[in-house]
Amino acid sequence: MKFVISQSLNCGVIIPDGQSLDIDNFTFLPDSNTNPTAKKIMVTVEADTKEEAVPMAQKQFNEFLAKLTLIDNSKYILEGQMSVLDLNTKVTTNTMTVSAGGFIVKNGNEIKNFYESKIAGKKPRKKPLGLYRDAILSDQSFERYRNFYRVLECYFGDTISITTWIKAKEPRVTMKKK
Numbered sequence: 001m002k003f004v005i006s007q008s009l010n011c012g013v014i015i016p017d018g019q020s021l022d023i024d025n026f027t028f029l030p031d032s033n034t035n036p037t038a039k040k041i042m043v044t045v046e047a048d049t050k051e052e053a054v055p056m057a058q059k060q061f062n063e064f065l066a067k068l069t070l071i072d073n074s075k076y077i078l079e080g081q082m083s084v085l086d087l088n089t090k091v092t093t094n095t096m097t098v099s100a101g102g103f104i105v106k107n108g109n110e111i112k113n114f115y116e117s118k119i120a121g122k123k124p125r126k127k128p129l130g131l132y133r134d135a136i137l138s139d140q141s142f143e144r145y146r147n148f149y150r151v152l153e154c155y156f157g158d159t160i161s162i163t164t165w166i167k168a169k170e171p172r173v174t175m176k177k178k
Contacts (some may be wrong), residue, residue: 001088003050005057006042008081010039012074013038013108016064021108023115027062028108038108039063042079050084050093063126066133070124074106128154 006029013028015021018036021028031039043060047053058078065076084093128151136148152162 001048001086002042002044002046003053004042004059004087005053006040006083006085006087007057007061008079009038009041010075010077010079010103011038012106013111015108021112023068023112024064024120026061044087045084050086054082054084062133066129067124067137068111068115069133070119070129071111072106075137077137090116125154 009028013021013029015030015036015038018030018033020030021038022062025043027042028038029040030036041061042115043057043064045056045060047134061078065078068074068076080095082095085091088089131147131154135144135151138144138147149162152165153159156162156165
C-alpha cells in the first residue's frame with residue numbers, strides 16, 4: 001500500500017513558483033498561495049500499514065534534510081504537524097503540535113540545483129551525516145563541538161588522529177595536555 005506523508009517544516013526555503021518544489025523524491029509545499037515559503041515536506045512511501053509508513057517517512061525526511069544541511073549549514077526542522085494519506089482508501093489522518101523558529105530565506109531553485117549537481121545519487125555515510133546535522137541544529141556550543149568531534153571520529157577512529165588533523169587545520173588552537 002502507498003501512503004503520502006506530509007509533515008510541517010520550519011525552514012527558509014522559497015518555492016519560486018509558489019506551488020511546490022520537487023527535490024529527489026520529496027516535495028516542498030507552501031503554507032498558502034500568498035506565502036511562497038516552504039512550510040511542509042511530503043514523500044510517498046510503501047508500507048503495509050500507516051503505523052509502518054510513518055517511521056519510514058520520518059527516517060527518509062531526516063536523512064534527506066541532513067543532506068540538505070551539507071549545502072549551506074541551514075537548519076531544517078521537522079515539526080509536529082503530520083498528515084498521512086492512504087492512497088488505497090483515500091483516508092487522511094492528521095496529528096498536530098506547535099513550535100516556532102526563524103530562518104534566513106533561500107531560493108529553492110538554488111538549493112535544488114546544488115542538491116542535484118553535488119549530492120543526488122551519492123550515498124553519504126548516515127552516522128556522520130546525522131551527527132553533522134545534530135551539530136548544526138544545536139544551540140549549545142558543547143553539543144555542537146561534541147557532535148562535530150564525533151563526525152571526525154567516524155573518519156579517523158582515534159583521538160590522536162583527530163588531534164593531529166585539528167592541529168594541521170588550526171595550529172593555534174589551545175588543547176589540553178595530559
